[in-house]
Amino acid sequence: MLDANALFIERLKAHLKELNRYLKYILTGHLAIAMFFILSALAVYYQKWLEQLPETFPAALIISILLGVVTTHSPIQTMLKKADIVFLIPAEHQLKGYFTRTLFYSYIMQIYLFLFIFAALAPLYLTKFEGNTYGLLLLILLIVKGWSLTANWWMLKVRDNSMRTMDIIVRYLLISALIYFFIKQETLLLIIVTVLLMVIFSYNLALSKRQKAINWELLIERDYLRMRSFYRLANMFTDVPHLETSVKKRTFFARLLTGSVPFDQKNSYTYLFRLTSARSSEYFGIYTRLLIIGALLIFFVPNIWLKLIFAILFSYMTIIQLMPLWKHHTTILWLDLYPVSRKVRQQEFVKWLQQLMAVQMLLFAIFLLIVESYLTGGLMVVASIIFTIFLIPKYVHTKINRR
Known part of the structure; x- marks a missing residue:
């Protein structure tokens, strides 16, 4: 009997150990110092730019586009290995708890980037709009991001790549529209977009239920590509022997x-x-x-x-x-x-x-x-x-x- 919880803990420990192995070189490297200098300089000029911001600047559109990207972008770190396609497929029906935990882990890890972009856009928002609604927008987008992550998991079961791509595009457009109409306080349009989002999520769920088996090849490939990107970053600071x-x-x-x-x-x-x-x-x-x-x-x-x-x-x-x-x-x-x-x-x-x-x-x-x-x-x-x-x-x- 496979213990999904024990498997997740084992994979998570190995994954975090691998990340920490190289993060210590990245965070103390010259490139990190250079990036800190760049961000500090940009922050100063960002503030000066806001002081001279013209009245016609499309702040709501820019905010909705950027927040729409980080809200829609919901990759799932399943921590699967290539050998799992042989050894874990027979026990797929026992892995529901494992994949639920990987979804939660992926959500937590993505919150950091989401909050960074959200905080970076706060001065622009507060310059053009009422500040008391920005906190409510944060709460709404945290919920929507959870929905988007779940919908992404459902769509990963679909074998048709063009269908998955179209789903991401439609979801991004609707989430960006949701943010835009919230900022503009267009209540009727906001309700319509919310209903459309719920319809899309319901459609994602229905599609996933038609696919009984998990798309193991796609999950393993996505994990491999994400780790390869991380290794390429780490390779700038130290040798990564197994980098492909x-x-x-x-x-x-x-x-x-x-x-x-x-x-x-x-x-x-x-x-x-x-x-x-x-x-x-x-x-x-x-x-x-x-x-x-x-x-x-x-x-x-x-x-x-x-x-x-x-x-x-x-x-x-x-x-x-x-x-x-x-x-x-x-x-x-x-x-x-x-x-x-x-x-x-x-x-x-x-x-x-x-x-x-x-x-x-x-x-x-x-x-x-x-x-x-x-x-x-x-x-x-x-x-x-x-x-x-x-x-x-x-x-x-x-x-x-x-x-």
Whole structure:
């Protein structure tokens, strides 16, 4: 007889242990400090922006869109493993208590992000609307989020992916409309949307009852993808041996980066690092995301010197997150057959990072030149030269030798 409660406690302890193993590195890392600085600076300018907020600004629409996202987004952490598809399927009828507890755990874990966004939007709400209704909105959305999480669980039994996608879209639109009409105090429309939400949830329940078996493959895949995202984050701060990364051909970028590499023994790692950067979703995504986010912050932050600081800060964050590229292929034994010394490999790695950072910082400098002045653009060029030529080699050598 399978004890669902004991199984949940065992899986939860193992899951929390795995999270804590890497969170201690994330919370004490340089990236966490950088993010704290960014959030602090944004909070200051957020307050100044609110003081100059125009009367025509669509605050209700913005709040409803953002709160609609965090209320609708309800992933379920089931803590299932790949082997469970073999060993637990025969005992599926005994696991109702287990899945109920995972739903409750998922709800509690998602509350943190929900409350953070809700608190961040509070100053905007209080600037434009009556503050005594915001607490009531919080209570309503906590209930709606619980409903959304339950509906998401019901829809995970449905095999049709397009139906699940359509359900999420409709649910998001209705929840966002509910928030909007609540803020605008449109009572009749609020009642209509509430009734429609209840109809959707009833439909979700009816669909789930038609599916007698749990969609094990989907649940395991969703859990695997969530943990892989966490491992990718943790890998920026420490080595994660069992991290698996997705690879895409990206033929254009691969040819662009590797086409000019001479066919020579000493360039073996140059070719490998460039090809990995182009095809690995991890490094390609990190580089492009930080480039775009940094450019957006440079554009929207009003202070000249803060623009420059953000440009340098995002360059620093990029180099931190690209460092795992050095050990990306350590588990591949045939690389030991390369007749290339560790010194040459390290030189090629430093050279490739210098090239990547030179391109990013040059783009930041051009953007600063366009949106601000020749002075800030020129200072960014000077900073990029110092950063690329002097700081990167020292930082990389220190990190590699420490590992």
